[in-house]
Amino acid sequence: MSVEQILQKLPDPYSLLSVGTTGAPARQQTLRRSIDWTRDLCSAEERALWARLSVFEESFDLDAAEGICAGNLAADEVLDLIASLIDKSILSREDHGATARYRLLGTLRDYGREQLQDDTEYQSLRRLHRDWYARLVNQANSEWISRHQVDWIARLEAEQPNLRAALEHCGTGQDGAERDTGLRIAVALYPFWCAQGMLGEGRQWFTRMLDGAHGHPSADRIEGLYAAGVLAALQGDLLAARALIDDGMKRSAHAADEHVGLLDFYAAGCHAILRGHFSQAQMFFDKAVSVSRNHEAPLKQVWAWLGLALASGLSGDIARVQLCLRGISEIGDTRGTETYRGWILWIAALTTFQHGDLARADSMVKDCLRSASQVNDRLGVAGCLEISAWISGRKRDARRAAVLLGAARVVGGACIVSPQLLPDHARCEQQARRALGDRAFEAAYSNGSDTCFADAVAFALGETQTTNQGLACSDTTLTRRERQVAYLVSKGMTNRAIASELVISQRTAQGHVEHILTKLGFNSRSQIAAWIVEQQYQSAAPNQTLPTRRTGVGPGEQRAS
Known part of the structure; x- marks a missing residue:
């Protein structure tokens, strides 16, 4: 044949x-x-x-x-x-x-x-599978603010194919109850998606589950709308973010659940930040912090402190940011909140930078970068790379600024912590372009875009003088199946063709591609293909083990699925 x-x-x-x-x-x-x-x-x-x-x-x-x-x-x-x-x-x-x-x-x-025996038996197993993984993610969510967080990140990463299968089962159900279950799974996975930079995938699942879930204003639905709104805001889709948060706030008015009151203050704070009303946002997040202390919900308390820190930082109130850092550290003494302390430290560094203290801001960013890289926090690392670029621009090191901007773009994707920070980004890029010229800027930016996670961190910390685009980043962090998919992507195959080639569903193939993009820090299929070519593995057969970029240091180096 x-x-x-x-x-x-x-x-x-x-x-x-x-x-x-x-x-x-x-x-x-x-x-x-x-x-x-x-x-x-x-x-x-x-x-x-x-x-x-x-x-x-x-x-x-x-x-x-x-x-x-x-x-x-x-x-x-x-x-x-x-x-x-x-x-x-x-x-x-x-x-x-x-x-x-x-x-x-x-x-x-x-x-x-x-x-x-028959399809009924298989569907029964699918329901058991769905329910077991729903319990797993709920346990992960309840223990997220704990010293087990890194372990949970590794486990959930290994379970991605099964979690997607459970969500797919909920998404194809004929009644709203299935979508309600899927919505609860999505809400539980929200912190994981944020930490791993899987913003697009999170938004996709929330859209599917919210569209088909029962319309009654349950706490899960309201929390799902708020979470989807934050993910949209982080991707810069501000219109969608406002619409989702507005929908959640309207529904919460008819919900008889005290848990919803805490969500309302948090959502109102997010809404105020999106509109640039930082003082109002501080007031709402202050109330969220107070209310969260009366609930056995450490994750909600951490998010309230984080929101208050962001609103305070954008207002230039560095003393209030330091207060938030102490508040979240008190939780961390018993719960372990390294990731979130790192995020607030990033906000403190941002505020310090805006006050013009470049040396102190640089020191704070590097401390935050070391912490974020240890837990493979892609959003945290991207934010640190961005501020490092701004600091380099202020110091008139245009090439370094361009490289860091490129690295931040691929590590964090299209992440935007707040639209109010876009002028700082644009100013840094414009200054670097003027200093270097368009051609040299694009070359330096591309150099940053093409580097791996570990080398980008090392470059920002000053441990290397240039980003390394060679084989130094080739560590096996993709699964065997993901390496097969990456090879087929490099051959120009669509998700449908890949599914046919590997005898898997098209949705599974799409999930693999999205996970590859996240792990490699890319945002397009062409980057996967270019990377395969760069590594000189074009002639490798699809079932061979292809080296892959390192996506983190510390615990992340040991992960496989």
């Missing part, structure tokens, strides 16, 4: 390998017979677990297998059966830090799904 004919048949791999050598044993003549023969070697319990495990996307851990697929089996029996399936090469085992994860190859997963 030609390559095109093979490509057309890839969605059904059994038809592709359907005629074998007549002299070979029957089990070796076709792909299906080979898998049938493997299944015949399994016990009834192994076959049943194999079929149930097909509900997972990509990989899974033992807790998930026990919680979703055990049925009437005891926990130790599930572990024994998984070990047996590994021995038979049905499952593969991967180390993920201190945790083992397991994986079914796509063909074996599809075969397992065929063995389920």
